Amino acid sequence: FQTQATNAINLKPDLIIISGWTADGGNLVKQLRELGYKALIIGGNGLNTSNIFPICQKLCDGIIIAQAYSPELNNEINKTFREAYKAEKKQDPPQFSAQTFAAVQVFVEALTAVDSKTKVNGLPLAELRTKLNEQV
Known part of the structure; x- marks a missing residue:
């Protein structure tokens, strides 16, 4: 450069x-x-x-x-995530791992909400996708 x-x-x-x-x-x-x-x-x-x-x-x-994530954020979910990540990787989690973790949380919450209304294991994939998109 x-x-x-x-x-x-x-x-x-x-x-x-x-x-x-x-x-x-x-x-x-x-x-x-x-x-x-x-x-x-x-x-x-x-x-x-x-x-x-x-x-x-x-x-x-x-x-x-610019900081989209800090391993120093003091709440229980971040503490749990940080400790699990450090146990496996021996370092603090980078932002993209944390953002992926957050995305999975959103997906799990949406999946749980859909499943409480209609059991997801019986839904065709296309319908499940539609219901998840509506939930998110």
């Missing part, structure tokens, strides 16, 4: 917004800082992971990242 980073810095921006995944975004942050960029860097969901720190290390300090 040397050329792009240099061109961006030469424009003297107040901030740079990065939309990228961990490896590319982390390397871009690193290059911007190594080239002397000191102003604000904002990153999107792709940088919302602790996996970025091994890439840009101390140069990550001071960036702002």
Whole structure:
């Protein structure tokens, strides 16, 4: 990203917004800082992971990242999810795993609601899909 980073810095921006995944975004942050960029860097969901720190290390300090999930959220369902995830993966859950967990919760609640009205094991698949969509 040397050329792009240099061109961006030469424009003297107040901030740079990065939309990228961990490896590319982390390397871009690193290059911007190594080239002397000191102003604000904002990153999107792709940088919302602790996996970025091994890439840009101390140069990550001071960036702002959009956060759709935090393993620090203090409620019972998050605590249960976080502990189960950490027991298996030995690390905090990333946002996409948490968002998938939330999606499964929505699906289970919808499935339970549909099943309480009409037993789902006897429904044709197309009808089950329609009822689930209506429930959600």
